[in-house]
Amino acid sequence: MNKLLNKSLKSFTIYALIVLAASVPAYLYLVDSIWLRELDEHNEIVADRTENELNNLNLSETELNQSIMLWNKIQPGTNLQKTTLEKNRKDSTYTVSRKNPYVTHEDIDRFRGLSRVIEINGQNYLLTLETNVEETEETVVAIAILTFLFFLILVVGFLILNRRLSVKLWQPFRNTLAKLKAFNLNTQSNISFEKSTILEFEELNVALNKLIEHTVSVYKSQKEFTENASHELQTPLAIIKNKLDILLQKEALTDRQYQLIEDINKALTRVSRVNKNLLLLAKIENHQFDDSETINLSELTQECIEQLQEHFSNKELSLKTSIEKDCIVTGNRILIEILINNLLLNSIRHNLLKGTVEVKLSKSGFIISNSGRTALEQEQLFKRFKKASDESSGSGLGLAIVEQICKRHHWEIYYDFQKETHTFKISF
Amino acid sequence: MKILIIEDENELADSISEYLSEENYLCEFARTYNQALEKIESFHYDCILLDIMLPDGNGMNILEELKRQDKQDGVIIISAKNALDDKIKGLQIGADDYLTKPFHLSELAARIYSVIRRKQFGNSNTVRQNELEIDLLAKTILVHNNPVILTKKEFDLLLYFIGNKNRVISKSTLAEHLSGDFADMLDNHDFVYAHIKNLKKKLSEAGCESYLKTVYGTGYKWEG
Numbered sequence: 001m002n003k004l005l006n007k008s009l010k011s012f013t014i015y016a017l018i019v020l021a022a023s024v025p026a027y028l029y030l031v032d033s034i035w036l037r038e039l040d041e042h043n044e045i046v047a048d049r050t051e052n053e054l055n056n057l058n059l060s061e062t063e064l065n066q067s068i069m070l071w072n073k074i075q076p077g078t079n080l081q082k083t084t085l086e087k088n089r090k091d092s093t094y095t096v097s098r099k100n101p102y103v104t105h106e107d108i109d110r111f112r113g114l115s116r117v118i119e120i121n122g123q124n125y126l127l128t129l130e131t132n133v134e135e136t137e138e139t140v141v142a143i144a145i146l147t148f149l150f151f152l153i154l155v156v157g158f159l160i161l162n163r164r165l166s167v168k169l170w171q172p173f174r175n176t177l178a179k180l181k182a183f184n185l186n187t188q189s190n191i192s193f194e195k196s197t198i199l200e201f202e203e204l205n206v207a208l209n210k211l212i213e214h215t216v217s218v219y220k221s222q223k224e225f226t227e228n229a230s231h232e233l234q235t236p237l238a239i240i241k242n243k244l245d246i247l248l249q250k251e252a253l254t255d256r257q258y259q260l261i262e263d264i265n266k267a268l269t270r271v272s273r274v275n276k277n278l279l280l281l282a283k284i285e286n287h288q289f290d291d292s293e294t295i296n297l298s299e300l301t302q303e304c305i306e307q308l309q310e311h312f313s314n315k316e317l318s319l320k321t322s323i324e325k326d327c328i329v330t331g332n333r334i335l336i337e338i339l340i341n342n343l344l345l346n347s348i349r350h351n352l353l354k355g356t357v358e359v360k361l362s363k364s365g366f367i368i369s370n371s372g373r374t375a376l377e378q379e380q381l382f383k384r385f386k387k388a389s390d391e392s393s394g395s396g397l398g399l400a401i402v403e404q405i406c407k408r409h410h411w412e413i414y415y416d417f418q419k420e421t422h423t424f425k426i427s428f
Numbered sequence: 429m430k431i432l433i434i435e436d437e438n439e440l441a442d443s444i445s446e447y448l449s450e451e452n453y454l455c456e457f458a459r460t461y462n463q464a465l466e467k468i469e470s471f472h473y474d475c476i477l478l479d480i481m482l483p484d485g486n487g488m489n490i491l492e493e494l495k496r497q498d499k500q501d502g503v504i505i506i507s508a509k510n511a512l513d514d515k516i517k518g519l520q521i522g523a524d525d526y527l528t529k530p531f532h533l534s535e536l537a538a539r540i541y542s543v544i545r546r547k548q549f550g551n552s553n554t555v556r557q558n559e560l561e562i563d564l565l566a567k568t569i570l571v572h573n574n575p576v577i578l579t580k581k582e583f584d585l586l587l588y589f590i591g592n593k594n595r596v597i598s599k600s601t602l603a604e605h606l607s608g609d610f611a612d613m614l615d616n617h618d619f620v621y622a623h624i625k626n627l628k629k630k631l632s633e634a635g636c637e638s639y640l641k642t643v644y645g646t647g648y649k650w651e652g
Contacts, residue, residue, distance in 0.1 A: 234508035235437055238530035242443035245533040248596045248647070249450070258598075258644035265600045272530055310619050349614070 005166045009158055016158075020151045027143045028136070035133055036112055040093055043114035043129045050078075050127060051118040064121060083117060083126035091116045096130070110135045172196035176205055183212070185219055223282055230279040237272050244268070270395065277397035280338070281384075284404045289332040291408060297327040297336070301361050304340045308348065316354045317370075323361040329428060331409045339405045342398045343368050343424055350422065365427040375417035382413075429453045429544065432473040434464040434490065435506070436483050444477065447533040448540070451593070461485030468494060468501070474544050475502040477536075478523070480514065488514075491521045502543035506531070532601045534592045541591030555590060557652050560636055562590065571634035581606060582627040589640060589650035599646040624648065 059067060068080050097110045111130040118127050175194050183191050191212055193205040244261055247253075253261075283289065301323055305312075312319050329336070347357045347370035355371035380386040382403040385396040406413045406426060416423045431453045435441040438459070445455035456473075458464035461484045468476070468490065476494075480487030491503060504525040505518045515526045524543045527536060545553050545564055553564040561570040567583055569576050578586065588605060589597070602624075603617040628640055641649045 231508055234529045235440065238508075239437070239439045239443065241530040242440060242447070242533050245601075246443055246446055248598060249447070253596075253644065255644050258596075258647060262598050262600055262646065265598060268530075269600065269604060310622075311614060314619055314622075345614070 003166065005162050005170075009162050012158055013155055016151060016154050020147045020154075024140070024144050024147050027147075028140055031139055031143070032136060036095070039112040039131050039133055040114065043093075043112065043131055044091075044116075046078075046129055047114060047116050047118065047127050050080075051120065054118075054120045059121070061121070068125075077111065077130040077132075079126075079128040081126045081128075083124050085117045085124060085126060087117050087119050087124055089117050095133070097135070108135070169198075172198060172201040173204075176201070176208065180208065185215065223286060226278055227282040227286070230275050230282065233271075233275050237268065237275065241265075241268055241272075274395045274397065277395050277401060281397065281401060281404055284335065284401070284408055289335055289408070291332045291335075292330060293333050295329050295331060295333050295336055297329050297366070298323050298325055298361060300333070300337060301340055301359065301366075304337065304344055305359065308341070308344050311345075311348050312357065315348060315351060317348065317351055318354075318356050320356065320358045321360075323359070324363060327361055327363050329409070335405045335408065339402055339426075340366075342402050346370075346398060346424075347422075356421075363428075365425060367423060367425045369421050369423035371420055372417070372422045373420065376415065376422065378415060381415055429474045430471070431455045431540065432458060432464075432467055432471075432476045432501075434458045434477060434482070434487065435479045436460065436481075437479075444533065444536065448537065451537060453540070461487075461490070464490050465493060468499065469497070472499070473501045474548070475504065475540050477540075478503055478505050480505055480507050480518070481509070488517065488521065491518060491523060495522045500547065502540075502547045504536070504539055504543060506536075532604065534588070534595060534597050534601055535605060537595070538588045538591030538605075542587070557590075557639070558637065560631075560639075562586065571631065571636045574634060576630050576634045576636075578627065578630060579623075581623050582630070585623055585627055589648070590652075593650050593652045596643055596647045596649050599648075602648070 054064070054067075057067075071078070071080055092115050094113045094115075095110060096113055097108050099108055110133050112133045113128060113130040115126060115128045118125050172194060179191055179193060191209075193209065196202045196205065244265055248258070248261055305319070305321065344357075344359075347368055350372055351357065351370045352372065357370045358368070360367040382399050384400045402424075403413060409428075412427050414425045414427075416425070429452065431448060433441045433444055433455055435444070435457070436459050441457050441459070445457070448455055456467065456471075458467050461482045464478075464482070464487075467473075478487045478490060487505070491505075494501060494503065503523045504527060505514075505523045506527045506529060507514060508529045518526055524546070525539050527539060542564070545555070549564075555562045555564060559572050561573075563569070564587070567580075569578060569583070569586070584606070585602070588602070599617050599620050602620045603614070606620060606623065607614060624640070628638065631640070632638055639651050641651055643649050
């Protein structure tokens, strides 16, 4: 994954490269034309001076000719010739490249030339002046090197800035992100973002706050709904139950009527249980249980088993227990008792007649396994109202509660089916 | 015996009263918090059934008021909330028992019976029915002055029947009473039958009349 700033860095670098590359010919043109103009000026000044000085010398015809001969010999890059050209002829400028005869290495030099008609002692002469000028290629190379240097400085600068910006500029974003990552809908801890002076981040925070508030309120009302609905059901359930109790006392009941009442009673008990379990789930999720008690799990497990002893023997189950002494856990006693009872009851209900149940408790975990015929569906197992097997008439919430209680205590629960044995394992 | 039912749900209050009045309990009602306060100030009750969620106040305050006035009335909280905090708090403030809705009237009757017995007979809490003598405190029974050893569950059942004399109690109700919350999670209620059978057998072997009758095939009734 690319970092956002690296993306912009890449674009900036490419753009800088293009602009700087394009600047090379522009600089070249500029430097070259300045060169030439200045040299032209220089040549003109030299020409003016030459004309003036020669005239001021007031030399005789012979002396002048000798001087011009000497001039042409020793003054490099200049030439003075008698000419028939008119004095007011327009100056001509030109550029010429040729070999420099005074240096040994093979090199072509570029010259800027001026040829002008000057008048000395009334005689017209053609003065040609040539001045060495830097070659285009050399200028190009110099400018390119310099430009490249600047490009390097830019890129290095970008990198440093980028690193700094990504630390500083993105700090509010990072803070927000960290808070979002830590946010847990279940704990309903309020999330408050740090105020940012950057418009975009502030907008993001405001939008996130709105979203979270909405989510939390929906989540809360959904949970409250479960809790409230369960509460509201308690009273009518109680009324039905009590009316049935009274009906049962009526003198002239037939056996059939009694049986009907009993059937309604049983169904009612189931409804009550579903209701209670839903309430329990809502309460666990709403963190309405203190979980800082210290519990001797070994004793608790033993107690639960004893309470259910008769149900083990009713189904003629052989119960094997290996309970390590003094396994201490921290949590909520009531919830843990429910957890153990639910698992034990499951091991009885989903067992075969004369089957086996094995309970193992150690400091690292709790394992309960019982004989059975078919494996339960892993995916459906801990979901509410999803019966993982079609054998029984449970509330469909027992294992959901078990899972929630494990979650609450940060324990892991696993299910496995091997060799016709269901195994639930909780690791602390 | 006077009972005060503090309950805003009329249907519930009426059912409770109907069930209890046949047991020679005299029931009075308080539908609101204020009514309840008035009643407890002016009268003495053997037992108060207190719904802690009242439309105009918290039932817990009534408990505190009772304690402040140093009243000795027995109190059973009946609540739609199965909140442990409430239960502990209620029992600490001075309630004698706590029952979560929905409950069976027989369960309520048995609890009222225990509370009243405990409150009024204190140290020598013994119930007698002809040759049968039950010591509620020591949890022992005598038949013709000979001790009969009952298991905890059998004794529990016996007490339940004594608190619901001449009432029909169905097997499923007994199953709920015996197994608490998870009665419906058990495939069958045969364990109830086993306990009843043992109880009957022990009593008759000791020479006790068979007060415990089977009705409608699977219902039970203690005659006395």
